[in-house]
Amino acid sequence: MADSAQAQKLVYLVTGGCGFLGEHVVRMLLQQEPRLRELRIFDLHLGPWLEELKTGPVQVTAIQGDVTQAHEVAAAVAGAHVVIHTAGLVDVFGRASPETIHEVNVQGTKNVIEACVQTGTQFLVYTSSMEVVGPNIKGHPFYRGNEDTPYEAVHRHPYPSSKARAEQLVLEANGRKVRGGLPLVTCALRPTGIYGEGHQIMRDIYYQGLRLGGRLFRAIPASVEHGRVYVGNVAWMHVLVARELQQRPALMGGQVYFCYDKSPYKSYEDFNMEFLGPCGLRLVGTRPLLPYWLLMLLAALNALLQWLLRPLLLYAPLLNPYTLAMANTTFTVSTNKAQRHFGYEPLFSWEESRTRTIRWMQAMDSSAQ
Ligand SMILES: NC(=O)C1=CN([C@@H]2O[C@H](COP(=O)(O)OP(=O)(O)OC[C@H]3O[C@@H](n4cnc5c(N)ncnc54)[C@H](O)[C@@H]3O)[C@@H](O)[C@H]2O)C=CC1
Numbered sequence: 001m002a003d004s005a006q007a008q009k010l011v012y013l014v015t016g017g018c019g020f021l022g023e024h025v026v027r028m029l030l031q032q033e034p035r036l037r038e039l040r041i042f043d044l045h046l047g048p049w050l051e052e053l054k055t056g057p058v059q060v061t062a063i064q065g066d067v068t069q070a071h072e073v074a075a076a077v078a079g080a081h082v083v084i085h086t087a088g089l090v091d092v093f094g095r096a097s098p099e100t101i102h103e104v105n106v107q108g109t110k111n112v113i114e115a116c117v118q119t120g121t122q123f124l125v126y127t128s129s130m131e132v133v134g135p136n137i138k139g140h141p142f143y144r145g146n147e148d149t150p151y152e153a154v155h156r157h158p159y160p161s162s163k164a165r166a167e168q169l170v171l172e173a174n175g176r177k178v179r180g181g182l183p184l185v186t187c188a189l190r191p192t193g194i195y196g197e198g199h200q201i202m203r204d205i206y207y208q209g210l211r212l213g214g215r216l217f218r219a220i221p222a223s224v225e226h227g228r229v230y231v232g233n234v235a236w237m238h239v240l241v242a243r244e245l246q247q248r249p250a251l252m253g254g255q256v257y258f259c260y261d262k263s264p265y266k267s268y269e270d271f272n273m274e275f276l277g278p279c280g281l282r283l284v285g286t287r288p289l290l291p292y293w294l295l296m297l298l299a300a301l302n303a304l305l306q307w308l309l310r311p312l313l314l315y316a317p318l319l320n321p322y323t324l325a326m327a328n329t330t331f332t333v334s335t336n337k338a339q340r341h342f343g344y345e346p347l348f349s350w351e352e353s354r355t356r357t358i359r360w361m362q363a364m365d366s367s368a369q
C-alpha cells in the first residue's frame, strides 16, 4: 500500500538535465518512474526539446540556473524528494580553466549538498565518473576491476581531480541531518566512457573522419581495452538507484557503483568503429601507424600550441597528453555490485545499444547533407 499511497507524489530534480546524459535521465524518468508528480530540470542552457515534455501527465519544470550559484540551487531543490546531480563541466581538452572546472564540479556539488541539507531533501544521487579511480598518471592498467579493486588513484588533471573531490563530498554527506531531522542518503554512480545518441565526441570523431576522406588512422594498439557503457543503461541505472535508495538507505547510502552493461571490451578506436563503420568510415591499420613517442610529441606540441594561441583563439584538439594517456591505458570494469544491491540489469542489450547509436549517427549524417 505504501507504493499506491505514494503514487504520483514525488518531485525529482535533475541538474544538468539538458546535457548528453541528463536528457536521457529525464526521458527515462518520465517513462519509468510512475510515482513522479513533478520533474524539475535545472541547467545552464535549456534545450528546446523540453517543450514537447510539458504536455504529458507529469509536471515538467524547466529551470535555467547555474550550480555555482548557491541561491539558485537552493531555490530549485526546495521541495524536491530526490536530486540527481549530473551537471558538470566535462573538459579534458583544455577548453575551460582549471578554476572553472573546480568551481562547477566541486563548488557546484557543495551547493547541491547544502541545498539538500537546508531545504530537507533526503535523497541525492551523484553522477561521478570512472575517472575518479583512473587511469592514474602512472598509466597503471585497471583490468576488469570492480568497486573494491585496489588501485592507486593519483590525479593531476583538473577534471578527474574535481570529480574525485566532488564524489568524496557527496559520500561524506551521507547521514547528515537534513531540515526536519531525517538523514541525507547519498550515493555515487561511476560511468565508464558513455556512448549513444547525442554523444558529442563521437560526432566530432565522425566529422574528423569525413574530412580525412572517410578514413581514421589507428593510433592506439587494439590490445588496450577501454570501458564503455550505453547512455540508456546509464540513465536507467540513475532511475533505479534513485528509486531503490529510498527503499534501502542502510545498504545503499554512502556507496559507489560503476555503471556497466554488456558492451564489449575493445580499444577506444575499435569500439567507435562499431558505429562509425556502418556509417561508411574505415580505420586504417591493424597496428598504430605512428610510434607512441611520436604521438606523445604531437600531443605535447598540441598542448604548447594551445598555450601559445590562448590569447588569440581556443585551440583544443582531441589529441593532447592527457587524452592520449587515457586512450592508451587499459581501464575496464567487471562487477555485479549494482545487480546485488538494487537489482540492476541493463535495459538495453549490446545489439540494441549499437543499433540505436548507429541509427542516430545515420540520421545526423543525412541531416548534415
Ligand atoms: N560523457 C562521459 O563519457 C561521462 C560523463 N560523466 C559525468 O556525467 C555527467 C554528465 O556528462 P555529459 O552528459 O557527458 O556532459 P554534458 O556536457 O553533455 O552535460 C553536462 C550538463 O551540465 C550542464 N552544466 C554545466 N555547467 C553547469 C552549471 N554551472 N550549472 C548548471 N548546469 C551546468 C551543461 O549545460 C550540460 O547540459 C557529468 O557530471 C560528467 O562528469 C561521467 C563519466 C563519463
Ligand SMILES: C[C@H](CCCC(C)(C)O)[C@H]1CC[C@H]2[C@@H]3[C@H](O)CC4=CC(=O)CC[C@]4(C)[C@H]3CC[C@]12C
Pocket: 090, 092, 128, 129, 130, 131, 192, 193, 194, 201, 219, 220, 268, 318, 319, 320, 322, 323, 324, 326, 327
Ligand atoms: C578523446 C579521447 C580519444 C582520443 C584518441 C586519440 C588520442 C588517438 O586521438 C578519449 C579517450 C578516452 C576518453 C575519456 C574516457 O572515455 C573517460 C571519460 C570519462 C568522463 O567522465 C568524461 C569523458 C572521458 C574523460 C572521455 C573523454 C574522451 C577520451 C579522453
